[in-house]
Amino acid sequence: MNSRYLKLLSLKKFKKQVCLAVLVCLLLSIAILHTRWSLFTDENVSCHYTAVEDSLPLFVDLSSPVTIFQFLGYEKVDQREDRDRRYIFFHETSCRGDLTPRQACAIESAARAHPNWTVIVLFSSSVSARAGRAGGLRRLILPNVKYARVKLPDYVMGTPLQDIVLQGKLNSSSYPHSHTSDVLRYTTLYKHPGVYLDLDVVVARSIDELGGSFVVRESDHAVAAAVIAFDDGEVGRSVARAVAWEMKETFRGDEFGHNGPGVITRVLARRCGTDDPSAMNAFMCQGLKVYGPELAYPIPWHEAYKYFSDAGSQPVLADSSHSQPLLPARLFHVWGRFSSHYSAHAGSLYHHLTRKYCPTIYAAFPQEFGR
Structure with missing residues (x-):
């Protein structure tokens, strides 16, 4: 027992x-x-409000950004602003204080495709001098690429978007870095005419011929926010104001796409008089050009893996024996949020794109691009 x-x-x-x-x-x-x-x-966004080891000049106006050589003190900073130049803007909001190889590739591709434009890269966090000597920054030696720092609370002051920042809505957002990027892109285009590109967009050909103000659909159901152009004309300024006020009035921190593509899609629905993005065009949208997904989104977000697999890349790329690409894509949004965990394989579409359109970064980081 x-x-x-x-x-x-x-x-x-x-x-x-x-x-x-x-x-x-x-x-x-x-x-x-x-x-x-x-x-x-990326819950911690305190970097957007600090200035530790901040070596970049503040972005006060279009004369503020500096080249990598000026950043390192090798050249004198020219404070003159060339008002005849056109501008492409990138925003780095990840708080890493440098550029990843893939981000640097996107910037190089834009700068090479537009040698007569100025490409401005704005950091919302501090950047130390070490980044210019050892990181992705130092590889971008193109003379038309410039850098500056934006301090978020100061940058949005006097714009419709200031209350989103000052009331702490970005800090309580479920997607603080993404929503910070949304606020910054619309703030920049509200304040400055130009083109905004996401840091996961590889530029294959110049966008000179597309017009000064345009957007691009990612599908028949939504207008995307990774490629946006608002010039200094009446059309560009009116849409820039409309998207800024739309974000102010409808900001939500609990939905990822509500404040980026959602904002521009809602504004265009009113401006174009239709809820069907596939029906939007320059005539309906009062002069704002609306291009189809084949221009910048030839592969949809749920198939982002196709950029990194070694199958099916050639139908999208330009063939050396043809003067024009086999598809009309001028830009390739590789959907970094959904593809950052994929490695590029030799023979993949991303491998071909980077080898051709960002050769300096491709050569500097061979393992990143499937070389």
């Missing part, structure tokens, strides 16, 4: 130990998943 009792007691003790082990494993799994989710959603 005692032996059976001891066995039963031992079995109960063993079950408790198993349950405890399972509970510990479950708690550890939850902690790991929470950590990974925190990293994925």
Whole structure:
């Protein structure tokens, strides 16, 4: 009897130990998943409000940004502003204080396709001098690429978007870095005529011929916000004002795309008199050109892996034996949020794009691009 009792007691003790082990494993799994989710959603946005080791000049006006040589002190800064130049803007909001190889590739491709334009890269976090000597920044030695820092609260002051920042809505957002990028892109285009591009857009050909003010549909259901152009004419300025006020009035921190593509899609629905993006055109949209997804989104977001696989790349790329690409894509949005975990393989579309359109960065970081 005692032996059976001891066995039963031992079995109960063993079950408790198993349950405890399972509970510990479950708690550890939850902690790991929470950590990974925190990293994925980039919850910490304090970098946008600090100035530790800030070596870049503040972006006061279009004469503020500096080249990499001026940043490192090798050349004198020219404070004159050339008002006849056209501008392409990029925003870096990740708080890393440097550029990844893929980001640097996007910038190089835009600068090479537009040698007579000025490409301005705006950092919303501090950048140290070390980044210019050892990171992706130092590889971008093209003379038409310039850099500056924006301090978020100061930058949005006097614009319709200032309350979103000053009321802390970005800090409480579920997607703070993405929504900061949304606020910054519309603030920049509200303040300055030009073209905004996401840092995951590879530019294959010049956009000179597309007009001064245009947007691009990512599908038949939505206008995307990765490629936007608003010039200094009546059309560009009116749309720039409209999207800024739309974001102010409808900002939501709990939906990823509500404040980026959602804003421009809603503004165009009113301006163009239709809720069907596939029907939007320059006539309906009062002079604003609306291009189809084949211009910049030849591969939809849910098929982003196709950029990095070694199959099916050639139908999208320009063939050396043809004067024009086989498809009319001038830009390739590679959907970094959905593709950053993919590695580029030799023979993949992304491999071909980077080798051709950002050769300097491609050569500097061969493993990143499937070389």
